[in-house]
Amino acid sequence: MCGLAGFLSTPPASGAAAEVITSMLSTIRHRGPDQAGYYLDDGLAMGTVRLAIVDPADGAQPMADPDERHWICFNGEIYNHVELRAELEGLGRPFRTDHSDTEVALQAWIQWGPACFARFNGPFALAIRDNVTGRLVLARDRYGKRPLYYAEQGGALLFASEMKSFGAFPGFRFELSPQDLAAIYAVWTPLPDRTPFAGVRQLPMGSYLEVDGDRRSLHPYEELSFDVPGFDGTEAQAVEFVRESLRTAVELRLRSDVEVGVYLSGGLDSSVVTSLATQLSRHQVRTFSVAFKDKNFDESDSQLLVAEHLGTEHCAVPVTGADIADNLPAAVYHAEMPTFRTSFVPMFLLSRHVRDAGIKTVLSGEGSDEAFLGYSLFRETMLRERWHRLDDSGRRAALATLHPELAHFGPAHQSHLLGLYQQFATERMPGLFSHELRYQNGRFAARLLASREDPFAGLLDLVAHAPGYRAMSAVQKAQWLEYKTLLPGFLLSTQGERVALAHSVENRCPFLDPAVVRAASSVNLRFDDGWNEKALLKKAFRAELPQWTTSRPKQPYRAPGSEAFKENRPDYLELLLSDAELGKLDFLDQRFARRLTDRIMTSPVEEVSTKEDQAFVYLLTTAVLHRQFVLDGAGRTSGAPAGALDLKVTVDRRRSVQTVKETQTR
């Protein structure tokens, strides 16, 4: 795993290009502390920081083909690189490394062009320069797991794995974008091509950007679709099919030249991954978990049960509200995003522990709930969709089992909930039916902004134009929205790779294997009604997991929210408590922000509703982000000194520079 950064500028980059690219790379050194390198030509500077996992000996970057016409900066993993290499060698492509997947990506591009991306199984972001035509291509994986941002600055196109790199580019300044903040507050994540910062875009998942001189053209190479033929066999065969798909996905993700650990949350998905990893590893598997003192959040018992059952070497990292308050700013710095939950902070602390334990790579269970319909959101969508066809007892029976973890869904409130669901049984926002109840909380948070523009305008537009979206079932639309928003925009990024790579740990997600996603789509709702979530997945692994693991109620992963800050009063809370500080966030509705802060600070925890808690966490993380990026200019000062980079590859192809220096050390 690595990070990349670069800039394309016409007229050609100045003589300072090497210094600038080195500074940009320094800001993301945490993503790849093992080595670094850059490539310069007339107009382009790009480089990588590298965490050496596959072919540490000769996978150094930037890497070229033997003709040195094409140069690549690659961040990610192609799990099927062995198979692709064999195929490419059969086609006559020349390879110089022993088994580097970066070289496979480069040769695949040369052989197949943009059609190569859909053949990659694994997360990636890359930049490839053709120094004959001058064309630059940026591309990103189908699920948007690896980040790739870009921005224009003074005639230059900047690109990087993390936005903070842009701060190291001369003249670049971060500004928060109220319009994008509104979408983030309302939807929980930015739109697939957006960020919280004005003028900073991200490459949408499953797409590539071609840059040819001043021309930029963005193309999707793979559309998200659940339209696969239904599984044509018995339930027992479907169970075996799911099991085998996952087994292969885990096996591929254990391809590594370093030890691979597992994040074990104690839920079904990470237990499935742990079980398969245990079977497929030659050594005892090491598992890692977050443990909370607060029993409302803690899953230690479930974690230990699985660890003991499967015989892993388990380690739990205890996290308190004070730890969350202490580490929030550092975690926000890495996330580069306002957040509605604090749950990414414990994951930030967990990755630190994992790194200190000598592990660079972990498997985790993300992606399962989206593929196998694990979230209660899917059941709720089904219920509201058939609401008008159900009688009173049918509605009550469904409501009773919808959110067993939420007190206000208990029997005492059923009459009230009937009224609520009645109102949400008809689509109000075209295409967003599945998420309309959830988005009520988002509307509340969007009131933090002074502007009263519709925070859902961008998402409504996105679904209105998404190929194939209209023809999807209500549940598939719900899946589509999860795959386009919460999964890449929070779970895989803020709570996933950004906080893992903060401590140089790469996470791998077997449930994001395209074959697993297709398998899930082919069996979902064919053998059950979806009401017992992930029923087929449970059946597939029942025999090898503790009985409790496949029968327990689903517990969403959460961490202490506003109470952690109220109780621990970190210094940076002053950003909200002081009118002068709050006033610096001039895009906010000051009155609402003040009332919300007062409510949180003065109300007992049990009086604070989920939406208030989420809105407050948004407010606080926005203030911290504003401080770090807008006022303090992240990237300008926070990066490690350039000397700290271990520059293994420096290639200077600038004809415009008098002294051509080339010091390749591989």
Place this chain on the structure above:
Amino acid sequence: MESTTEIIRSYLEERFLFEFDEEITPDTDLFKAGVIDSFGYVRMMKFLESEFAVTIDSDEILMDVLVSLTAIDVFIQKKLAEI
């Protein structure tokens, strides 16, 4: 003595951190305006039942869509008149 309208109005304003004004009027759908969520709705029902000593059964709740101050107020006044 406060009128039912005033009681409901101040409950909503205090509970949901807003004021009725030209933007959010007594006829505004409070869901659409981002004021009420599911948890808040259930709490509001509980409040109405205890404050006005009425019972809101499911048939009524399905008939009357209690999403604006006016609708809630009319509903409560009707319930009180029945007592």
